[in-house]
Amino acid sequence: AGVAPHYPRYRPNILITGTPGTGKTTTSEMAAEATGLTHINVGDLVKAKSLHEGLDTEFNSYILDDDKLIDEMEEVVRPGGNIVDFHSCDIFPERWFDLVIVLRTDNGVLYPRLEGRGYNSKKINENMECEIMQVVLEEARDSYAEEIVVELQSNSLEEMEENVSRIKAWVEQWLKDNSN
């Protein structure tokens, strides 16, 4: 993927990442509605197009085929205008994104959300540890320019609405700055 030239984008691409349960999908759907950008739920795409190497039975999750996934997404992402929703962020080419949002949730709020999804205790514990250790935030800071990585709290509906408003304002500013 590294050899493709940089094409101009007429709308921005935003990555919304974070530990499972922090609100990526809900926030992405609302932000897509508010901005007119297209929501790409990468987890659903992986399942629908079988971009995986089978199921990891221990965690009941798919083993991703990174190369297939990047190939599948490249054409859609190139012209811009996407909100990409995924729990991991270091698999994507750096040049894809204009803004990387890392959603964060407090332990006491995240735990019951994960329980509510019917995850087994191994999967709950793994995700709790991921959030406590700031794994996704560190990954985002290692993978993208510091100034495009933004950490946002996602504990309540109020915070989620605030986050959506911020994303909307950011997109409007980007469109102004890039229209000529």
Ligand code: DAT
């Ligand atoms: P993710 O896509 O990160 O796994 P989600 O959007 O599916 O998370 O949300 C998981 C559940 O938690 C879902 O029932 C909605 C709820 N939720 C997420 N973010 C929230 C927030 N900021 N306030 C209240 N509920 C939230």
